[in-house]
Structure formats: C-alpha cells, structure tokens
Amino acid sequence: MSSSLRRGALAAAAIAFSIASLAACGAGNNAQTLQIKPDNAATTVGDIKIQNAVVITQPDPESTGPAAVSATLFNNGSTDQTLESIRVDGTGKTAELKPVKGKELTVPAGGSLIIGGENNAAAVLTNGSEAVQDGDAQKITFAFSKSGDVSLKAFVVPAESYFTSWGPSEVPTAPDATENPATSSxxxxxxxxxxxxxxxxxxxxxxxxxxxxASGTPTDSASASVSADADADTSGH
Incomplete structure (x- = not known):
C-alpha cells in the first residue's frame, strides 16, 4: 500500500472511531451501543474523563515540524483541576501547553476543556517525528493537579482530511543572526x-x-615658531 493511501486509511479509521463514540453518547446512557467500546482513546480516572485523544502529525512525512495532541477533558468533580503536563511515554518528550488566556490550562468543575483546533488551548510536541510515528497507538499521560496521572493510548494520524484544521503548523525559520543589514557598507x-x-x-x-x-598655509603662531628656531640656530653659529 502506498504511503498516501496508508495515511488516508489512518485518518479514516480515526474519524470512524470518533463518530462511533459520539453516536453512543447520543443514544442515551442505557443504550446497547454503550456496551460496544470503540477502539478510540477515551478513559476515566476519578473525576477526570478524557475523550477523543489523538496525536496529529505534519501532513508531510519528511517534515521535522511539531506534532499536536488533541483531546477533550471533562471534570465531573466539584473543584477545578489544572492540566500540568502531557507526556509521551517511552520517549522522554513532554508537550508544550499553550492556554488561550492566562498561564494554566484549567478544567473547570463540572465543565470541560478542549485541546487542539482554532481558538482552543494547544499542546505541541516539538519535532514530532522524533516523538511519535503515524499509525501507532501511542501511550500518553495527562497529569492533573488533583487526579494525578491519567494514561491512555492515542492514535497517531497526519493532519489530513478531517484533522487538517486540528493539526500543528511548521515551526517558523529564525532569521540569520550573522547577516549584516543591506544598508550598512x-x-x-x-x-x-x-x-x-x-x-x-x-x-x-x-x-x-x-x-x-582649506588654508594651505601655516598659521601665524606656527610661522613665529619657525622664525624663532631659525634665529636661535644663527646666533649659535
């Protein structure tokens, strides 16, 4: 199977898993569909529930740009919780968390927090190709202020099709610090x-x-000095 077909199949599979999960929720809490657990990244630990966790890589397999973690976090407790970190287990990589406002990612009590996508909080893995590989079910760990570590396996998919607007962007190239300004000679x-x-x-x-x-001639003081030196030489002889 070609690389493009394989990557398209990965994206389609992840979309199908997400739709299956949403359909189960829409059918009610006691529906039979809830007895079928789709192989998507969702888990619950204490008051924290994580759904639709996906790691989204660059659409170009040769890119060295970042990857992004996308997920929806629910807090069923009565106290706000802070998402302290997202780790990629077995790689030593930790995502850089970027809140929309403020300095922390907070999952409000009885509410939710969306990570990934436009105008939402972000979790970025620099040089994503070193941290994850397309097609893997990568174990990642979310660390919360009260619930502690919550781990699950998330699909790794390229930023194509449905995931295009949720994926990461290329890291901008830094200007050459050694380059002299063009106007300086x-x-x-x-x-x-x-x-x-x-x-x-x-x-x-x-x-x-x-x-x-400008003058081309010595000054008066200079002329007087020369004359005095000449008279002294004459009297000496």
Missing amino acids: ASPDEETSERQAGDASGDPSGDAGAEAS
Missing part, C-alpha cells in the same frame, strides 16, 4: 581601523586636517 570596527591607519600614515584627519587643507 562597513562595520564600526572597520571604520575605526581605517581611521587609525590614516593617522599612522601621517594623513590629516578631523578638524585639524580640514583646516590645513
């Missing part, structure tokens, strides 16, 4: 070196050089 060090070279060779510089060039 010489650095300050070069200008200083040129001035020092001019002084060493006897070339006039600064205001003194400008005055000498």
Whole structure:
C-alpha cells in the first residue's frame, strides 16, 4: 500500500472511531451501543474523563515540524483541576501547553476543556517525528493537579482530511543572526581601523586636517615658531 493511501486509511479509521463514540453518547446512557467500546482513546480516572485523544502529525512525512495532541477533558468533580503536563511515554518528550488566556490550562468543575483546533488551548510536541510515528497507538499521560496521572493510548494520524484544521503548523525559520543589514557598507570596527591607519600614515584627519587643507598655509603662531628656531640656530653659529 502506498504511503498516501496508508495515511488516508489512518485518518479514516480515526474519524470512524470518533463518530462511533459520539453516536453512543447520543443514544442515551442505557443504550446497547454503550456496551460496544470503540477502539478510540477515551478513559476515566476519578473525576477526570478524557475523550477523543489523538496525536496529529505534519501532513508531510519528511517534515521535522511539531506534532499536536488533541483531546477533550471533562471534570465531573466539584473543584477545578489544572492540566500540568502531557507526556509521551517511552520517549522522554513532554508537550508544550499553550492556554488561550492566562498561564494554566484549567478544567473547570463540572465543565470541560478542549485541546487542539482554532481558538482552543494547544499542546505541541516539538519535532514530532522524533516523538511519535503515524499509525501507532501511542501511550500518553495527562497529569492533573488533583487526579494525578491519567494514561491512555492515542492514535497517531497526519493532519489530513478531517484533522487538517486540528493539526500543528511548521515551526517558523529564525532569521540569520550573522547577516549584516543591506544598508550598512562597513562595520564600526572597520571604520575605526581605517581611521587609525590614516593617522599612522601621517594623513590629516578631523578638524585639524580640514583646516590645513582649506588654508594651505601655516598659521601665524606656527610661522613665529619657525622664525624663532631659525634665529636661535644663527646666533649659535
């Protein structure tokens, strides 16, 4: 199977699992469909429930850009909880958490928090190709302030089809720090070196050089000094 077909199949499978989960919820708490547990990433530990957890990679397999963790977190307790970290087990990688506002990702009491997608909080894995591989069911661990660690296996899929708007973006390239501005013809060090070279060779510089060039003749004080030296030499002989 070609790479593009395989990646498309992965995305389709993840979509099917998500739809199956939503259909079960819509049928009611006692529906028979709830007895069938689809192989999607969902788990409940204490007051915390995690649904539809997916790791979304770059659409280009050769890309070294980041991956993103997408999930919906529910807090059935009476106290707010903070999501402290998301770890990719077995890799040593931890996602960078980016709240929409403030400094923390909070799952409100009796409420939910969506991670991933436009205008939502984000969880980014830098250099995603080193952390996860498309097609894997990768174990990831969510750490909460009160419930502690909650682990589950999430599908790893490329940012294609349904997941296009939920996927990560390429890391912007940093400007070359060694590049000189186009408008600069010489650095300050070069200008200083040129001035020092001019002084060493006897070339006039600064205001003194400008005055000498403009007049072309010595000043009165200089002439008087020369005459005095000449008279002294004559009287000495």
